[in-house]
Amino acid sequence: PISIAPAIGAGILPDPQLDPMSGARSARSIPSAGMDTSDLLRGGDTLIIRLTGVPSQDQGIFEVKIDESGNISMPHIGSLTAANSTTVELKKLIETTYLKEEIFTNPNVTVDLKEQRFVDVTGEVRVPQRVPYTKDLTALGAVAACGGFTDFANRRRVRLTQGGVTQEFNAKEIQVDQGKDIRLRPNDKIQVDRSIF
Structure with a gap:
């Protein structure tokens, strides 16, 4: 699966790198020592993901639950690692993946938690x-x-x-x-x- 690590400060580098061990794509980041881990997504969280800026048949609002492995599934790109990232980082990962895989040219994604904690x-x-x-x-x-x-x-x-x-x-x-x-x-x-x- 494609994964994302916590990224604050300098943020995620725009080019997902290939992990030589697993073969999975990962978004490399520069972690921050002062990061508030309560903002991170975790297994069991339910997300509302809106996909716009794409052909009308692909636009939509998706209710997605992060599984025990920390992954979600998105149309056309499959499994992404969502756990231990923020909603903003996950949004960037989804958009970047659609662009890098040349699936969509102008995807716009929003990610929100459905449920209160x-x-x-x-x-x-x-x-x-x-x-x-x-x-x-x-x-x-x-x-x-x-x-x-x-x-x-x-x-x-x-x-x-x-x-x-x-x-x-x-x-x-x-x-x-x-x-x-x-x-x-x-x-x-x-x-x-x-x-x-």
């Missing part, structure tokens, strides 16, 4: 729920979106699971020094247990 907050909060993810969402911000802690919440040992790794944080300390608040990522889980006292 969420953070799950459960346990001793007033309204346990899925909180819509935003780039500036923090642990205490997510708890506040759930109406705050209940009177029985153990605020000293709140569990946060990010990327399959669970850690505990002291919400009382963060309430005193908000600079210690934890920035959340899509699909994080916060569990507030009941205090034993």
Whole structure:
């Protein structure tokens, strides 16, 4: 499949290169150390891809789900690697591939996420729920979106699971020094247990 790697700053070089090991095309890029990985597409994301600037029979809006391997399929070009790229990078890859393969001369592609991403907050909060993810969402911000802690919440040992790794944080300390608040990522889980006292 054709793949794309994260690219910020200098961006993707315009010419996809052939990987000598796999034979697949890849868009070479210059990665950025300060990249926000919450913006990257991942397996399971559903995308809305609009294709215009092509003959009318090929124009369309495609609902595409990124599979477990991180790939999507597009008309005439087949499999592309979408995971670990941004929507802008994927747009550029699709357009470049149509041009390089001489399928279309002026393709215009837009890529949007169909579904919102969420953070799950459960346990001793007033309204346990899925909180819509935003780039500036923090642990205490997510708890506040759930109406705050209940009177029985153990605020000293709140569990946060990010990327399959669970850690505990002291919400009382963060309430005193908000600079210690934890920035959340899509699909994080916060569990507030009941205090034993």
